Amino acid sequence: MVTICNNPNDNVPNFVSMINAVVANALPNLTAALRTQITNDMKNGAEPISKAPYHQDISKTAFRTRYGHYEFLFMPFGLTNAPAVFMELMNRIFYEYLDKFVIVFIDDVLVYSKSEEEHEQHPRIVLEIHRQKKLYAKFSKCEFWLQQVAFLGHIV
Template sequence: MAPDELKELKEQLTDLLDKGFIRCLHRVLQCCSCEIKTGASFFSKIDLKSSYHKLRVKKSDIRKKALKTRYGHYEFVVLSFGLSNALATFMDSMNRVFKQYLDLFVIVSIDDILIYSRSEKEYVTHLSVILQNLKDCQIFNKFSKCEFWIHYVAFLGHVVSNKGIRVDSQKIEAVEH
Protein backbone atom coordinates (compact mmCIF):
# COMPACT_ATOMS: atom_id res chain seq x y z
CA MET A 1 0.00 0.00 0.00
CA ALA A 2 1.07 3.55 -0.62
CA PRO A 3 1.89 5.72 2.43
CA ASP A 4 -1.30 7.77 2.08
CA GLU A 5 -3.38 4.59 1.81
CA LEU A 6 -1.74 3.21 4.95
CA LYS A 7 -2.41 6.47 6.78
CA GLU A 8 -6.07 6.27 5.75
CA LEU A 9 -6.24 2.61 6.81
CA LYS A 10 -4.82 3.45 10.23
CA GLU A 11 -7.31 6.32 10.66
CA GLN A 12 -10.26 4.12 9.69
CA LEU A 13 -9.16 1.32 12.00
CA THR A 14 -8.77 3.79 14.86
CA ASP A 15 -12.26 5.14 14.15
CA LEU A 16 -13.78 1.64 14.07
CA LEU A 17 -11.96 0.79 17.32
CA ASP A 18 -13.20 3.96 19.01
CA LYS A 19 -16.79 3.17 17.98
CA GLY A 20 -16.49 -0.37 19.29
CA PHE A 21 -17.16 -1.94 15.88
CA ILE A 22 -13.90 -3.89 15.93
CA ARG A 23 -11.40 -4.93 18.55
CA CYS A 24 -7.68 -5.53 18.30
CA LEU A 25 -6.61 -9.10 18.50
CA HIS A 26 -3.56 -8.22 20.60
CA ARG A 27 -4.81 -5.03 22.29
CA VAL A 28 -2.38 -2.82 20.41
CA LEU A 29 -3.00 -1.49 16.92
CA GLN A 30 -0.27 -3.08 14.83
CA CYS A 31 -0.74 -1.24 11.56
CA CYS A 32 2.37 -0.38 9.64
CA SER A 33 2.50 3.03 8.01
CA CYS A 34 5.05 2.82 5.26
CA GLU A 35 6.19 6.38 5.92
CA ILE A 36 9.93 6.13 5.74
CA LYS A 37 11.80 8.85 7.58
CA THR A 38 12.60 11.73 5.29
CA GLY A 39 16.26 11.65 4.46
CA ALA A 40 16.81 7.92 4.96
CA SER A 41 19.90 7.20 2.87
CA PHE A 42 21.01 3.73 3.96
CA PHE A 43 18.92 0.65 3.31
CA SER A 44 18.96 -3.10 3.72
CA LYS A 45 16.53 -5.67 2.41
CA ILE A 46 16.43 -9.04 4.15
CA ASP A 47 14.65 -12.04 2.67
CA LEU A 48 13.75 -14.72 5.19
CA LYS A 49 14.43 -18.40 4.53
CA SER A 50 11.77 -21.09 5.10
CA SER A 51 10.10 -18.65 7.43
CA TYR A 52 6.67 -20.30 7.56
CA HIS A 53 8.26 -23.48 8.82
CA LYS A 54 9.49 -21.72 11.97
CA LEU A 55 5.97 -21.66 13.42
CA ARG A 56 4.89 -24.88 15.12
CA VAL A 57 1.30 -26.07 14.93
CA LYS A 58 -0.42 -26.67 18.28
CA LYS A 59 -0.54 -30.39 19.06
CA SER A 60 -4.33 -30.29 19.22
CA ASP A 61 -4.46 -28.84 15.68
CA ILE A 62 -1.94 -31.11 13.96
CA ARG A 63 -4.60 -33.62 12.94
CA LYS A 64 -6.44 -30.82 11.13
CA LYS A 65 -3.44 -30.27 8.85
CA ALA A 66 -3.40 -33.77 7.38
CA LEU A 67 -2.73 -34.62 3.78
CA LYS A 68 -3.16 -37.86 1.92
CA THR A 69 -0.98 -39.01 -0.93
CA ARG A 70 -0.59 -42.29 -2.74
CA TYR A 71 2.47 -42.84 -0.55
CA GLY A 72 0.71 -42.43 2.76
CA HIS A 73 -0.93 -39.98 5.14
CA TYR A 74 1.01 -37.08 6.62
CA GLU A 75 0.39 -34.27 9.09
CA PHE A 76 2.08 -30.88 9.15
CA VAL A 77 3.67 -30.09 12.50
CA VAL A 78 4.75 -26.64 11.28
CA LEU A 79 2.88 -23.91 9.44
CA SER A 80 2.59 -24.70 5.75
CA PHE A 81 1.87 -22.65 2.66
CA GLY A 82 -1.69 -22.78 1.39
CA LEU A 83 -3.50 -22.91 4.72
CA SER A 84 -6.24 -20.30 4.84
CA ASN A 85 -4.80 -18.37 7.79
CA ALA A 86 -1.10 -19.12 7.24
CA LEU A 87 -0.27 -15.70 5.82
CA ALA A 88 -2.10 -13.80 8.56
CA THR A 89 -0.59 -16.00 11.26
CA PHE A 90 2.92 -15.57 9.94
CA MET A 91 2.51 -11.80 9.43
CA ASP A 92 1.21 -11.46 12.99
CA SER A 93 4.23 -13.37 14.25
CA MET A 94 6.64 -11.11 12.35
CA ASN A 95 4.86 -7.98 13.57
CA ARG A 96 5.26 -9.20 17.15
CA VAL A 97 8.96 -9.99 16.62
CA PHE A 98 9.65 -6.48 15.26
CA LYS A 99 6.87 -4.55 17.01
CA GLN A 100 9.08 -2.07 18.86
CA TYR A 101 10.93 -1.14 15.64
CA LEU A 102 8.04 -0.94 13.15
CA ASP A 103 7.76 2.47 11.50
CA LEU A 104 10.88 3.66 13.33
CA PHE A 105 13.42 2.01 11.05
CA VAL A 106 11.93 -1.25 9.81
CA ILE A 107 9.05 -2.40 7.62
CA VAL A 108 8.07 -6.06 7.49
CA SER A 109 5.98 -7.59 4.73
CA ILE A 110 5.57 -11.34 5.10
CA ASP A 111 9.13 -12.64 4.63
CA ASP A 112 10.72 -9.39 3.43
CA ILE A 113 12.27 -6.90 5.83
CA LEU A 114 13.28 -3.34 4.91
CA ILE A 115 15.65 -1.46 7.22
CA TYR A 116 16.11 2.27 6.63
CA SER A 117 18.40 4.79 8.33
CA ARG A 118 19.49 8.41 7.95
CA SER A 119 23.18 8.02 8.80
CA GLU A 120 25.87 5.35 8.69
CA LYS A 121 26.03 5.28 12.48
CA GLU A 122 22.26 4.86 12.76
CA TYR A 123 22.36 2.21 10.02
CA VAL A 124 24.95 0.09 11.84
CA THR A 125 22.86 0.24 15.02
CA HIS A 126 19.59 -0.56 13.22
CA LEU A 127 21.07 -3.42 11.22
CA SER A 128 22.71 -4.90 14.32
CA VAL A 129 19.45 -4.73 16.28
CA ILE A 130 17.44 -6.45 13.54
CA LEU A 131 20.05 -9.14 12.87
CA GLN A 132 20.32 -9.85 16.61
CA ASN A 133 16.54 -10.03 16.86
CA LEU A 134 16.46 -12.53 13.99
CA LYS A 135 19.20 -14.57 15.64
CA ASP A 136 17.46 -14.54 19.03
CA CYS A 137 14.24 -15.79 17.41
CA GLN A 138 16.15 -18.33 15.30
CA ILE A 139 14.82 -16.80 12.09
CA PHE A 140 17.24 -17.18 9.21
CA ASN A 141 17.64 -15.20 6.03
CA LYS A 142 18.29 -16.25 2.47
CA PHE A 143 21.62 -14.45 2.16
CA SER A 144 21.72 -14.67 -1.66
CA LYS A 145 18.57 -12.53 -1.83
CA CYS A 146 19.57 -9.97 0.83
CA GLU A 147 21.01 -6.53 0.11
CA PHE A 148 23.04 -4.48 2.60
CA TRP A 149 24.57 -0.98 2.64
CA ILE A 150 22.60 0.25 -0.35
CA HIS A 151 21.35 3.76 -1.11
CA TYR A 152 18.14 2.68 -2.82
CA VAL A 153 16.19 -0.55 -2.78
CA ALA A 154 13.44 -2.24 -4.76
CA PHE A 155 10.84 -3.28 -2.20
CA LEU A 156 7.31 -4.55 -2.83
CA GLY A 157 7.12 -3.10 -6.33
CA HIS A 158 8.53 0.28 -5.33
CA VAL A 159 11.95 1.87 -5.29
CA VAL A 160 12.82 3.46 -1.96
CA SER A 161 15.61 6.04 -1.71
CA ASN A 162 16.49 9.29 0.05
CA LYS A 163 14.25 10.97 -2.54
CA GLY A 164 11.22 9.03 -1.31
CA ILE A 165 9.17 6.16 -2.68
CA ARG A 166 8.29 5.66 -6.34
CA VAL A 167 6.83 2.83 -8.36
CA ASP A 168 9.50 0.49 -9.74
CA SER A 169 9.83 1.30 -13.47
CA GLN A 170 10.32 -2.40 -14.25
CA LYS A 171 6.83 -3.06 -12.87
CA ILE A 172 5.40 -0.30 -15.08
CA GLU A 173 7.12 -1.75 -18.15
CA ALA A 174 5.75 -5.20 -17.36
CA VAL A 175 2.20 -3.81 -17.32
CA GLU A 176 2.69 -1.69 -20.46
CA HIS A 177 4.07 -4.59 -22.50
Protein backbone atom coordinates in the same frame (compact mmCIF):
# COMPACT_ATOMS: atom_id res chain seq x y z
CA MET B 1 22.29 -2.27 4.20
CA VAL B 2 20.63 -5.26 2.68
CA THR B 3 18.18 -5.20 -0.21
CA ILE B 4 16.25 -8.10 -1.55
CA CYS B 5 16.31 -8.50 -5.29
CA ASN B 6 12.93 -9.46 -6.70
CA ASN B 7 12.86 -12.89 -8.29
CA PRO B 8 11.25 -12.56 -11.75
CA ASN B 9 9.33 -15.77 -11.04
CA ASP B 10 7.66 -14.26 -7.95
CA ASN B 11 4.10 -12.97 -8.08
CA VAL B 12 5.02 -9.94 -5.98
CA PRO B 13 4.65 -7.35 -8.79
CA ASN B 14 1.09 -8.52 -9.46
CA PHE B 15 0.24 -8.28 -5.78
CA VAL B 16 1.94 -4.92 -5.46
CA SER B 17 -0.08 -3.52 -8.33
CA MET B 18 -3.25 -4.47 -6.43
CA ILE B 19 -2.18 -2.65 -3.27
CA ASN B 20 -0.28 0.19 -4.91
CA ALA B 21 -2.87 2.82 -4.02
CA VAL B 22 -2.81 1.80 -0.36
CA VAL B 23 0.97 1.68 -0.01
CA ALA B 24 1.54 4.95 -1.85
CA ASN B 25 -0.38 6.90 0.79
CA ALA B 26 0.41 4.76 3.84
CA LEU B 27 3.84 6.24 4.58
CA PRO B 28 3.96 9.58 2.76
CA ASN B 29 6.92 11.03 4.71
CA LEU B 30 9.00 7.88 4.76
CA THR B 31 11.37 8.72 1.91
CA ALA B 32 12.41 12.04 3.44
CA ALA B 33 13.52 10.27 6.63
CA LEU B 34 15.56 7.57 4.93
CA ARG B 35 19.25 7.92 4.27
CA THR B 36 20.44 4.32 4.55
CA GLN B 37 18.44 1.14 4.15
CA ILE B 38 18.44 -2.63 4.48
CA THR B 39 15.90 -5.18 3.35
CA ASN B 40 15.95 -8.93 3.56
CA ASP B 41 13.80 -11.83 2.53
CA MET B 42 13.32 -14.91 4.65
CA LYS B 43 14.87 -18.12 3.41
CA ASN B 44 12.39 -20.74 2.19
CA GLY B 45 12.48 -23.82 4.35
CA ALA B 46 13.76 -21.96 7.39
CA GLU B 47 12.50 -23.11 10.75
CA PRO B 48 8.71 -23.31 10.31
CA ILE B 49 6.34 -21.67 12.74
CA SER B 50 6.31 -23.84 15.83
CA LYS B 51 3.24 -25.59 17.10
CA ALA B 52 3.57 -23.79 20.45
CA PRO B 53 1.11 -20.93 19.90
CA TYR B 54 -1.00 -23.01 17.54
CA HIS B 55 -1.09 -26.36 19.37
CA GLN B 56 -4.88 -26.25 19.63
CA ASP B 57 -5.09 -26.37 15.81
CA ILE B 58 -2.83 -29.37 15.18
CA SER B 59 -5.80 -31.69 14.72
CA LYS B 60 -7.18 -29.39 12.00
CA THR B 61 -4.22 -30.26 9.77
CA ALA B 62 -4.54 -34.02 10.33
CA PHE B 63 -4.91 -36.42 7.46
CA ARG B 64 -5.08 -40.20 7.11
CA THR B 65 -3.44 -42.43 4.54
CA ARG B 66 -3.23 -46.18 4.27
CA TYR B 67 0.07 -45.86 6.12
CA GLY B 68 -1.36 -44.11 9.14
CA HIS B 69 -2.72 -40.92 10.68
CA TYR B 70 -0.56 -37.78 10.47
CA GLU B 71 -0.69 -34.32 12.04
CA PHE B 72 1.53 -31.34 11.26
CA LEU B 73 3.59 -30.24 14.27
CA PHE B 74 4.67 -27.11 12.40
CA MET B 75 2.61 -24.89 10.13
CA PRO B 76 2.86 -26.32 6.62
CA PHE B 77 3.37 -23.90 3.76
CA GLY B 78 0.39 -23.85 1.45
CA LEU B 79 -2.36 -23.52 4.04
CA THR B 80 -4.76 -20.71 3.24
CA ASN B 81 -3.97 -18.53 6.24
CA ALA B 82 -0.26 -19.40 6.55
CA PRO B 83 0.83 -16.01 5.09
CA ALA B 84 -1.42 -14.16 7.54
CA VAL B 85 -0.07 -16.14 10.48
CA PHE B 86 3.52 -15.57 9.34
CA MET B 87 2.80 -11.84 8.95
CA GLU B 88 1.41 -11.79 12.49
CA LEU B 89 4.58 -13.54 13.73
CA MET B 90 6.81 -11.00 11.98
CA ASN B 91 4.79 -8.08 13.36
CA ARG B 92 4.97 -9.57 16.85
CA ILE B 93 8.73 -10.21 16.89
CA PHE B 94 9.55 -6.79 15.42
CA TYR B 95 6.79 -4.86 17.24
CA GLU B 96 9.21 -2.77 19.30
CA TYR B 97 10.99 -1.55 16.16
CA LEU B 98 8.16 -1.26 13.60
CA ASP B 99 8.03 2.16 11.93
CA LYS B 100 11.08 3.24 13.96
CA PHE B 101 13.57 1.54 11.66
CA VAL B 102 11.84 -1.66 10.48
CA ILE B 103 9.01 -2.34 8.04
CA VAL B 104 7.86 -5.92 7.40
CA PHE B 105 5.61 -7.41 4.75
CA ILE B 106 5.22 -11.17 5.12
CA ASP B 107 8.84 -12.32 4.58
CA ASP B 108 10.28 -9.03 3.34
CA VAL B 109 12.01 -6.90 5.95
CA LEU B 110 13.14 -3.32 5.31
CA VAL B 111 15.55 -1.76 7.80
CA TYR B 112 16.21 1.96 7.38
CA SER B 113 18.34 4.46 9.25
CA LYS B 114 18.75 8.23 9.28
CA SER B 115 22.51 8.01 9.65
CA GLU B 116 25.39 5.61 9.20
CA GLU B 117 25.92 5.62 12.98
CA GLU B 118 22.37 4.38 13.56
CA HIS B 119 22.81 1.88 10.79
CA GLU B 120 25.73 0.30 12.60
CA GLN B 121 23.17 -1.01 15.14
CA HIS B 122 19.86 -1.46 13.31
CA PRO B 123 20.83 -4.44 11.09
CA ARG B 124 22.49 -6.12 14.06
CA ILE B 125 19.27 -5.85 16.07
CA VAL B 126 17.18 -7.26 13.21
CA LEU B 127 19.58 -10.10 12.45
CA GLU B 128 19.82 -10.99 16.14
CA ILE B 129 16.03 -11.25 16.31
CA HIS B 130 16.14 -13.47 13.21
CA ARG B 131 18.73 -15.68 14.90
CA GLN B 132 16.80 -15.91 18.17
CA LYS B 133 13.59 -16.87 16.36
CA LYS B 134 15.41 -19.25 13.98
CA LEU B 135 14.41 -17.23 10.92
CA TYR B 136 17.16 -16.78 8.38
CA ALA B 137 17.67 -14.30 5.57
CA LYS B 138 18.51 -15.65 2.13
CA PHE B 139 21.94 -14.13 1.55
CA SER B 140 21.78 -14.41 -2.24
CA LYS B 141 18.80 -12.01 -2.21
CA CYS B 142 20.57 -9.39 -0.08
CA GLU B 143 22.50 -6.22 -0.95
CA PHE B 144 24.21 -3.95 1.53
CA TRP B 145 24.58 -0.19 2.21
CA LEU B 146 22.17 1.20 -0.35
CA GLN B 147 20.97 4.77 -0.63
CA GLN B 148 17.93 3.69 -2.66
CA VAL B 149 16.03 0.40 -2.58
CA ALA B 150 13.22 -1.36 -4.46
CA PHE B 151 10.79 -2.64 -1.81
CA LEU B 152 7.50 -4.27 -2.82
CA GLY B 153 7.82 -2.75 -6.26
CA HIS B 154 8.46 0.78 -5.01
CA ILE B 155 11.72 2.72 -5.17
CA VAL B 156 12.35 4.15 -1.71
